[in-house]
Amino acid sequence: xxxxxxxxxxxxxxxxxxxxxxxxxxxxxxxxxxxxxxxxxxxxxxxxxxxxxxxxxxxxxxxxxxxxxxxxxxxxxxxxxxxxxxxxx
Ligand SMILES: [Zn+2]
Numbered sequence: 380x381x382x383x384x385x386x387x388x389x390x391x392x393x394x395x396x397x398x399x400x401x402x403x404x405x406x407x408x409x410x411x412x413x414x415x416x417x418x419x420x421x422x423x424x425x426x427x428x429x430x431x432x433x434x435x436x437x438x439x440x441x442x443x444x445x446x447x448x449x450x451x452x453x454x455x456x457x458x459x460x461x462x463x464x465x466x467x468x
Contacts, residue, residue, distance in 0.1 A: 381406075416453035418460075426450055 391407040443450040
């Protein structure tokens with residue numbers, strides 16, 4: 380019986396040939412949900428879909444988009460927000 384935290388279908392199972400001509404089931408790490416826009420909820424591109432510990436290993440430019448609100452708002456929402464800010468102020 381696998382350990383309790385492996386008893387979920389959200390972890391991918393891979394059959395791997397091991398010495399002795401046996402097949403063993405290995406469990407892949409769970410994928411995290413992709414980052415989404417704060418306003419409209421669309422999936423943001425250009426950002427890693429990894430757990431925080433893996434993101435920390437990446438270099439700075441791969442962690443986030445180097446734009447204002449990069450990694451928080453999608454380009455369309457940022458465009459409208461900037462327009463509103465300019466018109467209001
Ligand atoms: Zn958006």
